[in-house]
Amino acid sequence: MRWLAVFSVAANLLLLAMPLYLSQIYDRVLPSDSPDTLLYLSLFILMCLALFGMMEVLRNKVAQKMSACFELRLAPRLLHHALRTRASNKGDYALLLQDVANIRQMLASRAFIGLFDLPFTPLFLCLLFLVHPVLGVLATLGAGLLVLLALANEMLASDKQGKATDQHKQGTAKSNEILTHLDDVCAMGMGEALRGRWQDTMLQAAHSADDVAQVNGAFFGLVRFFRQMIQVAMLGFGAYLVLTSHLSAGLIFAASIVSGRALMPIEQFIGAWRGLASSRAAHRRVRAQLDRMEDAERDAAPRLELPQIEGRLWCQGVTVIPEGEQFDKAILKNINLEIEPGHVVAIIGASGAGKTALLRVLATVSRPDLGRYFIDGFETTQWDADQLGANIGYSAQESxxxxxxxxxxxxxxxxxxxxxxxxxxxxxxxxxxxxxxxxxxxxxxxxxxxxxxxxxxxxxxxxxxxxxxDPQILLLDEPDSHLDFTGEQALRNAIKDAKTRGKTVIFATQRNLLVTSADKVLVMEAGRIANFGERQELLPIRAQSADKPQQLNAPDEPLDPSDVPDISDASNPSPSMKRSS
The missing domain is CATH 3.40.50.300 (P-loop containing nucleotide triphosphate hydrolases)
Known part of the structure; x- marks a missing residue:
């Protein structure tokens, strides 16, 4: 920022060479008829223009590097905080990262560089007062008029711009939905209907954007008109002052150039007003989040790297409530559960029973809204995120x-x-x-x-x-749903191997064959634990015949949780579920 200001000062001072050059030509060179003076003045102005071009290149380079440093300093910090805290408001962080990108683009733009020219507008206006007070007053009134036009433009276009932005976001969201689920859309013949729905939204956005463009275009035309009118007025009044012997002829064109340079930053600022305002709002949002992060980091106790994870899991009154819903809509309700290291647990239950929600909590993908979740006696928030993540192997339903x-x-x-x-x-x-x-x-x-x-x-x-x-805890959500017999056999072997090496394995399934790999079975029903105990006690037994031993359901038969005998009370967990003292 400091170097950008330095180069801006140099660039604006070098711009004074042109009006000086013109005034010297009209006041000295032409009356004296001196080619040598003209030559030296021309060489001097060429040198000044070359230096001015160099300052502009340096200004652009500094702005580009400054914008890149801004993004590289803030974006990784935001992303690191989201990863470390397992942020539930992922969408907010995505918007904040987009805000950082928008600010970076603005910092590297000519509109931002032009802000460093604004402080020189009063300097140029003062120079015009020194040339002649009438010219100074005329240029100052013109600058004030341009600012008033900018304020009027903002007042009339603000609401229309907000409406157009919202509609454009809706259209973008709909197009993303179509592209994300393109195969399903095509397979079900929904393409034309969804395309028409998206097109209607984008047409509304286009109409709103057209309204904004009309307002902005009208005011931009007025700004250009009044700026040119001010330039003409400067020349006209300058000529009048020359005729009345109050001004030399050379200063007419010099004053015109100075007034143009005084008004140009204001015109550029007006043209970039909306972008600058949007970037300023984005910066406020990013700054507010950084302040919250600093407060949280200052108040939070440092996370320690705890001993090697053994894999003892304990849920105490864990409840998960969808965002915006009441307690009666909870997808997990008062889950009390303890699983010792080296145990293999199969979670079964009907669709919507809460199997996936429970696995997501155990994998620390989501956090309970009520209750507490411990791993090896420590709440998951006390573990170092990297250490914990390296010791958990999680496979979701959707790969x-x-x-x-x-x-x-x-x-x-x-x-x-x-x-x-x-x-x-x-x-x-x-x-x-x-x-x-x-x-x-x-x-x-x-x-x-x-x-x-x-x-x-x-x-x-x-x-x-x-x-x-080789994670200590394996959490698998229906890992056999798409596997053939060979893949299922490999999975069973992997679970068996993990058990022999003391790993904690928990998986949800709907098929009998994989359940036979478990030591215990946990039956979920309506977000609660209906049964939890040894597999041999809970799995349904079906007699083959009087002279044949009993066996489990055939491996290819789906497991029916309703066949599990009710041997425990969900509201009063069995002793194996209670935490040992």
């Missing part, structure tokens, strides 16, 4: 990958990931063989249009990512 190679996604984009660890995780998930059939193997870029993975392939890569790094 989402970031743009990068298969290996990078499996390795969670760790820059120090070992290739052997990536392959080991892929083998555990039964993904190694099919990855070899991809065009570039582990270096195949996910997210490219050439690569379309099936549901089962996506699920295997997601499982490999969950297994990577």
């Amino acid at each position: 989402h990958f970031f743009r990068g190679t298969v290996a990078q996604n499996i390795a969670r984009f760790s820059p120090t990931a070992d290739a052997r660890a990536v392959i080991a995780a892929a083998n555990m998930a039964g993904a190694h063989d099919f990855i070899g059939t991809l065009p570039q193997g582990y270096n195949t870029l996910l997210g490219s249009e050439e690569i379309r993975l099936s549901g089962g392939q996506k699920q295997r890569i997601a499982l490999a990512r969950a297994f990577f790094g």
Whole structure:
């Protein structure tokens, strides 16, 4: 900022060379008929113009670097805070990052650089008063008139601009929905209907934007008209003063150039008014968030790196309520649960019973609105986020990958990931063989249009990512929903191996075959724990015949939670669910 001000001072002072050049030509060169004087004056003005061009280049370069430093200093800080605090208001942080990007663009623009020319407007007006008071008053009145036009423009266009912005955001949101779910839209023949819906919104936005453009265009035309009129008036009054012998002829054109330079920053400011106001509002939002972050960091106790995680999970009255809903709409209600390290727990229940919501809490993806969640006796907020994340392997129902190679996604984009660890995780998930059939193997870029993975392939890569790094806690949300028999067998083997090595494994499923890998079964019903106990006690038993041993449901039969005998009271957890003293 300091250097930008220095170069702006130099640039504006160098601009005075042109009016001096003209006044000297008319007042000295022409009356004396001196070619030598003209030559030296011309060389001097060329040198000044070259220096002025150099100052402009330096101003642009400084503004560009300043804007980049601004973004690189604030954007990583906001993103780091969102990651570290597991921010629930992700949309707000996305908007803040967009605000930072908009501010960066404004800092690098000519409109912002022009602000450093505004302080020189009074200087140029004072010079006009020195030339002649009438010319100074005329230029000052013109500057005031331009400012009044700018205020009137803001008052008339403000509401229209807000309406156009809101409608444009709605249209953008609708187009993003269409593109995000493009396959579903095309498969169900919804394309034309959704396109028409989006087009109606964008037409409304275009009409509102046209209203704003008409207002802005009218005032911009008025500003240009009055500025040119002021220039003509300066020349006219200057000529009159020359005729009445109150002014020399050379000062007419010098005064015209100085007045133009005095009014130009005001005109530029008026043209960039809305962008500057928008950036200023964005800066206020970013500054307010930074202040909240500083207060939170100052008040928060430092997070310690706790001992190695064992995998003991304890929920105490955990309740999750959707945003904007009341307690009776909670998707998890007073969950009391304790799971010891090395246990494998299967969560079953009907759709909407709360299986996914419980796994998201256990994986620290979401936080309970009421109650507390502990890992190894410490609340999750007390753990270092990086340490905790490295010890949790989570696979959601919907597999989402970031743009990068298969290996990078499996390795969670760790820059120090070992290739052997990536392959080991892929083998555990039964993904190694099919990855070899991809065009570039582990270096195949996910997210490219050439690569379309099936549901089962996506699920295997997601499982490999969950297994990577040998986490102590594995949380898998219906990991077998898209797997064939081979993939399911590989998953069962991986769970068995994790159990032998003392890992805590919790998975939700609707299929019998995977449940047989569990030690315990947790039955969810309407957001509550209906049953929790040993698998042999809770799974339905069906007699084959009098002379044959009893066996579980056939592996390919769906598991029906209603068949589970009611041997526990959800409101009074079994002793195994209570925390030991």
